[in-house]
Amino acid sequence: MATPRFNHQFSISLALSCFFLTTFSFTEDVELTSLLRFKSSIDDPKNSLSAWSNTSSSSSHHCNWTGITCTRAPSLYVSSISLQSLNLSGEISDSVCNLPYLTHLDLSRNSFNQPIPLHLSACLTLETLNLSTNLIWGTIPDQISEFSSLKALDLSSNHVEGKLPEGLGSLLNLQVLNLGSNLLTGLVPNVIGKLRELLVLDLSENSYLVSEIPSSIGKLDKLEHLLLHRSGFHGGIPTSFAGLTSLKVLDLCLNNLTGEITRSLGTSSLKSLVSLDVSQNKLTGSFPGGVCSGKSLVSLSLHSNLFQGSLPSSIGECLSLERLQVQENGFSGEFPVKLWSSPKIKIIRAGDNRFTGQVPESISLASSLEQVEIDNNSFSGEIPHGLGLIKNLYKFSASENKFDGELPTNFCDSPSLSIVNISHNTLSGKIPEIKNCKKLVSLSLAGNGFTGEIPKSLAELHVLTYLDLSANKLTGSIPRELQSLKLALFNVSYNKLSGEVPPSLVSGLPASFLQGNPGLCGPGLPRSSCSSGRSSFRIALLLVLICLTLALAASFFISYRYYKKKAQCKSAWRSEFYYPLRLTEQELMKAVNESSPSDLYVLSLSTGELIAVRKLVNSRNISSKALKAEVRTVAKIRHKNVIRILGFCFTDELIFLIYEHAQNGSLHDTLSNPGGGDQLQWGVRLKIALGVAQALAYISKDYEPHLLHRNLKSRNILLDKDFEPKISDFALDHIVGEAAFQTYYSCYTAPENNYSKKATEEMDVYSFGVVLLELVTGQRAEEGESLDIVKQVRRKINLTNGAAQVLDQKILSDSCQSDMLKTLDIALNCIAVAAEKRPSLLQVIKALEGIIISSASTEKLPVSA
Ligand SMILES: *[C@@H]1O[C@H](CO)[C@@H](O)[C@H](O)[C@H]1NC(C)=O
Numbered sequence: 001m002a003t004p005r006f007n008h009q010f011s012i013s014l015a016l017s018c019f020f021l022t023t024f025s026f027t028e029d030v031e032l033t034s035l036l037r038f039k040s041s042i043d044d045p046k047n048s049l050s051a052w053s054n055t056s057s058s059s060s061h062h063c064n065w066t067g068i069t070c071t072r073a074p075s076l077y078v079s080s081i082s083l084q085s086l087n088l089s090g091e092i093s094d095s096v097c098n099l100p101y102l103t104h105l106d107l108s109r110n111s112f113n114q115p116i117p118l119h120l121s122a123c124l125t126l127e128t129l130n131l132s133t134n135l136i137w138g139t140i141p142d143q144i145s146e147f148s149s150l151k152a153l154d155l156s157s158n159h160v161e162g163k164l165p166e167g168l169g170s171l172l173n174l175q176v177l178n179l180g181s182n183l184l185t186g187l188v189p190n191v192i193g194k195l196r197e198l199l200v201l202d203l204s205e206n207s208y209l210v211s212e213i214p215s216s217i218g219k220l221d222k223l224e225h226l227l228l229h230r231s232g233f234h235g236g237i238p239t240s241f242a243g244l245t246s247l248k249v250l251d252l253c254l255n256n257l258t259g260e261i262t263r264s265l266g267t268s269s270l271k272s273l274v275s276l277d278v279s280q281n282k283l284t285g286s287f288p289g290g291v292c293s294g295k296s297l298v299s300l301s302l303h304s305n306l307f308q309g310s311l312p313s314s315i316g317e318c319l320s321l322e323r324l325q326v327q328e329n330g331f332s333g334e335f336p337v338k339l340w341s342s343p344k345i346k347i348i349r350a351g352d353n354r355f356t357g358q359v360p361e362s363i364s365l366a367s368s369l370e371q372v373e374i375d376n377n378s379f380s381g382e383i384p385h386g387l388g389l390i391k392n393l394y395k396f397s398a399s400e401n402k403f404d405g406e407l408p409t410n411f412c413d414s415p416s417l418s419i420v421n422i423s424h425n426t427l428s429g430k431i432p433e434i435k436n437c438k439k440l441v442s443l444s445l446a447g448n449g450f451t452g453e454i455p456k457s458l459a460e461l462h463v464l465t466y467l468d469l470s471a472n473k474l475t476g477s478i479p480r481e482l483q484s485l486k487l488a489l490f491n492v493s494y495n496k497l498s499g500e501v502p503p504s505l506v507s508g509l510p511a512s513f514l515q516g517n518p519g520l521c522g523p524g525l526p527r528s529s530c531s532s533g534r535s536s537f538r539i540a541l542l543l544v545l546i547c548l549t550l551a552l553a554a555s556f557f558i559s560y561r562y563y564k565k566k567a568q569c570k571s572a573w574r575s576e577f578y579y580p581l582r583l584t585e586q587e588l589m590k591a592v593n594e595s596s597p598s599d600l601y602v603l604s605l606s607t608g609e610l611i612a613v614r615k616l617v618n619s620r621n622i623s624s625k626a627l628k629a630e631v632r633t634v635a636k637i638r639h640k641n642v643i644r645i646l647g648f649c650f651t652d653e654l655i656f657l658i659y660e661h662a663q664n665g666s667l668h669d670t671l672s673n674p675g676g677g678d679q680l681q682w683g684v685r686l687k688i689a690l691g692v693a694q695a696l697a698y699i700s701k702d703y704e705p706h707l708l709h710r711n712l713k714s715r716n717i718l719l720d721k722d723f724e725p726k727i728s729d730f731a732l733d734h735i736v737g738e739a740a741f742q743t744y745y746s747c748y749t750a751p752e753n754n755y756s757k758k759a760t761e762e763m764d765v766y767s768f769g770v771v772l773l774e775l776v777t778g779q780r781a782e783e784g785e786s787l788d789i790v791k792q793v794r795r796k797i798n799l800t801n802g803a804a805q806v807l808d809q810k811i812l813s814d815s816c817q818s819d820m821l822k823t824l825d826i827a828l829n830c831i832a833v834a835a836e837k838r839p840s841l842l843q844v845i846k847a848l849e850g851i852i853i854s855s856a857s858t859e860k861l862p863v864s865a
């Protein structure tokens with residue numbers, strides 16, 4: 001392929017010889033032709049490349065076309081083609097290699113579904129090739145070495161699989177190599193250390209990459225970002241890391257790294273380090289000092305490892321540090337005291353260690369501080385006055401420590417304060433008036449030695465929902481004012497309270513929250529009457545009570561159960577997030593109250609983020625560790641057509657799965673929304689079908705462990721903003737257990753479901769067939785055993801002998817009728833009564849792809865209305 005070079009030299013020399021006009025138009029023609037050829041092999045459903053056409057008007061010069069940038073010197077030449085997010089698919093043609101000055105080709109965020117386009121190595125001037133977030137599949141062949149001019153290769157978020165080839169070592173000009181979020185396997189070859197120009201190396205989220213970190217990486221002295229998180233790296237962190245002298249971000253979290261963290265991470269060579277994340281591995285030993293020698297460290301995450309010893313006090317000198325996460329280790333010794341007054345620090349998470357030391361008054365200097373979590377340590381001393389002076393403080397959780405003395409009166413002056421947990425310390429004295437923190441949602445002072453009365457001013461905190469004052473030495477009566485709060489939990493048990501309990505508090509909450517206060521009286525308590533007065537009054541009261549009981553018997557029972565559930569839910573809230581969500585108690589309570597088990601509930605967080613929440617029963621008796629392991633199994637799946645699980649919260653009774661939000665809701669809603677079905681033209685429906693089939697095949701064949709969906713229905717297929725389908729609610733049996741799964745989660749069940757206990761792929765194929773019927777007919781399936789849609793379709797086809805009758809008339813057109821009939825045929829095979837007659841998922845995928853390919857080659861379908 002010497003033509004491009006030839007053209008370009010040829011044109012320059014001729015231009016110099018003053019034949020400018022002729023040569024210019026000659027090259028111009030070559031460029032025009034090349035671009036038109038490039039376009040002709042691309043499938044462009046939205047007609048985004050309509051400007052790319054051969055007309056002679058000058059305003060449509062190809063340098064003015066969508067996505068094209070031209071150089072000005074030596075004259076106009078195409079230098080960059082950037083066509084992101086246009087839903088493009090089809091073939092990536094090498095005709096662009098005839099563009100003599102092309103340096104930049106960006107086709108990211110499209111739907112190119114093909115192996116790595118090796119023929120682009122003929123583009124001798126190409127420096128950036130960005131195919132991120134497409135459907136690129138297959139392995140990286142050794143011939144990748146032919147891309148020797150490349151400076152940036154981005155294949156992230158595709159389905160690239162197989163081993164990293166030695167040929168990578170020939171790409172000596174590479175500055176950016178991003179292969180993150182793929183399906184790479186095997187070992188990372190040592191040749192990676194030859195890429196001495198690398199600034200960014202990203203091999204993250206390749207869970208099948210089971211490899212040690214090659215020590216040759218330490219030779220990459222220009223490397224600034226090294227991202228290896230969420231892959232299968234094991235073994236130690238190589239000592240050669242001391243050679244990464246330019247490193248700014250090192251993310252090794254969520255791997256299987258073991259051994260001691262090397263000294264080299266702490267040496268002064270890592271001067272530029274801004275973020276270090278080695279959390280969730282199995283690293284041991286003590287953490288080296290000097291990690292902050294360059295003073296640029298912004299984020300340090302070491303949590304969930306097996307570190308011991310003390311945290312080097314030099315970390316306190318990291319004046320740029322914003323996030324310190326060292327929770328869940330075995331750290332002991334004094335917590336670096338200077339951290340408390342670090343000017344930029346926002347988050348300190350140090351819970352579940354054995355840290356000692358005090359929180360100093362100088363904490364008031366940490367003016368950016370938002371979250372402090374130091375539960376379950378041995379911190380001591382008083383809660384400082386300085387805490388109340390921090391304007392941004394949102395959470396202060398310091399339960400199970402040895403704090404003592406009285407609470408400062410300004411304790412609650414931070415206007416952002418939402419969550420306070422200082423339970424299980426040895427604090428004493430009166431609870432100060434708490435008025436200023438109007439955003440306080442949760443206050444736990446349980447298990448201390450507080451005396452005096454419950455301050456009335458608590459009633460002025462309008463969003464307070466969780467108030468635990470249990471196990472103290474509080475006296476006096478419960479202020480009536482508290483009735484105005486909407487408390488989900490109000491635990492004052494085991495104090496020395498007395499007098500009448502305000503009526504709405506008694507009726508709204510289980511009596512166990514009041515127990516252990518012999519002086520309290522009121523209905524339902526051991527001392528039901530508060531006055532020692534006349535018996536007639538007591539009889540009247542009794543009558544009223546009986547009436548009330550009779551009148552409200554049913555609803556009381558329900559609401560009692562409800563409250564009980566709700567309250568317990570609050571009290572034993574545990575969570576695990578795989579994504580940094582800031583979810584407040586209040587927001588969670590909203591989901592507890594408003595979500596129903598059958599629907600995904602969309603929750604808008606205070607951060608503006610939207611998440612989807614699924615309520616599940618937690619009736620299985622397994623440890624939270626086992627439950628976490630089960631959810632992780634499901635949450636680790638990464639596939640374009642599988643919804644991401646961002647985390648989960650659970651109590652003994654409920655589980656909330658938190659999913660990423662899909663902008664266009666469920667397929668069920670979109671199909672049944674009048675007018676909504678119109679958005680889903682046939683081409684889109686076909687792609688939805690294919691995406692769902694691919695996702696099912698992925699979880700059951702490629703993913704380890706193999707999972708069955710078992711609950712596929714159109715309600716569980718979510719559509720993102722591009723109508724790309726994402727399956728949700730899969731493999732719930734792993735989370736709630738088989739028994740609860742059978743009881744609560746019906747799906748489009750195959751006939752054999754009634755007698756066969758064992759779940760099979762054929763059952764998923766059946767459910768998929770029902771979804772396919774919905775897509776073809778535009779009708780919704782009724783859930784449960786009597787799948788009306790199946791009967792109806794079969795009946796209609798038999799009666800009229802013409803399947804065209806059942807097709808969705810809203811979208812039917814001459815051009816798509818035959819494809820719809822072919823798809824109907826696939827659907828009917830999938831819902832075959834005899835399980836063994838149904839096609840496999842791979843056969844279904846092939847058949848659907850066949851339809852898509854044949855229709856693309858005949859004519860372009862109108863995809864979107
Ligand atoms: C563009 O159109 C002109 C005139 O219609 C024609 O001569 C030329 O060959 C066309 N070029 C391409 C690349 O189709």
Ligand SMILES: *[C@@H]1O[C@H](CO)[C@@H](O)[C@H](O)[C@H]1NC(C)=O
Pocket residue numbers: 058059060061063064076
């Ligand atoms: C691009 O279009 C503008 C007007 O839309 C025109 O003035 C300019 O000359 C065009 N550029 C080229 C290179 O033709």
Ligand SMILES: *[C@@H]1O[C@H](CO)[C@@H](O)[C@H](O)[C@H]1NC(C)=O
Pocket residue numbers: 084108109130131132152153154176178
């Ligand atoms: C590739 O494109 C993606 C998405 O458009 C972008 O985030 C990424 O930074 C690009 N990669 C390179 C190396 O420019």
Ligand SMILES: *[C@@H]1O[C@H](CO)[C@@H](O)[C@H](O)[C@H]1NC(C)=O
Pocket residue numbers: 232234256
């Ligand atoms: C982590 O390493 C241990 C011990 O080498 C091994 O048993 C385990 O399977 C590994 N876990 C993962 C997720 O790779």
Ligand SMILES: *[C@@H]1O[C@H](CO)[C@@H](O)[C@H](O)[C@H]1NC(C)=O
Pocket residue numbers: 329330351352353354376
């Ligand atoms: C408290 O922290 C220790 C580690 O220091 C840990 O072993 C223990 O499980 C933690 N306790 C709780 C209740 O989380």
Ligand SMILES: *[C@@H]1O[C@H](CO)[C@@H](O)[C@H](O)[C@H]1NC(C)=O
Pocket residue numbers: 375376399400421422423424442444466571572573
């Ligand atoms: C407060 O801390 C205690 C002890 O660590 C814990 O059991 C409780 O769930 C926490 N309360 C809240 C609301 O987080």
Ligand SMILES: *[C@@H]1O[C@H](CO)[C@@H](O)[C@H](O)[C@H]1NC(C)=O
Pocket residue numbers: 446447470471491492493494513567568571
């Ligand atoms: C209420 O507080 C008592 C004493 O701390 C505790 O035993 C009980 O479990 C708490 N109840 C709930 C539901 O949190």
Ligand SMILES: *[C@@H]1O[C@H](CO)[C@@H](O)[C@H](O)[C@H]1NC(C)=O
Pocket residue numbers: 045046085086087684721722723863864
């Ligand atoms: C992709 O196509 C769908 C349907 O045709 C459309 O709604 C969506 O906006 C497109 N995506 C982008 C990024 O343009």
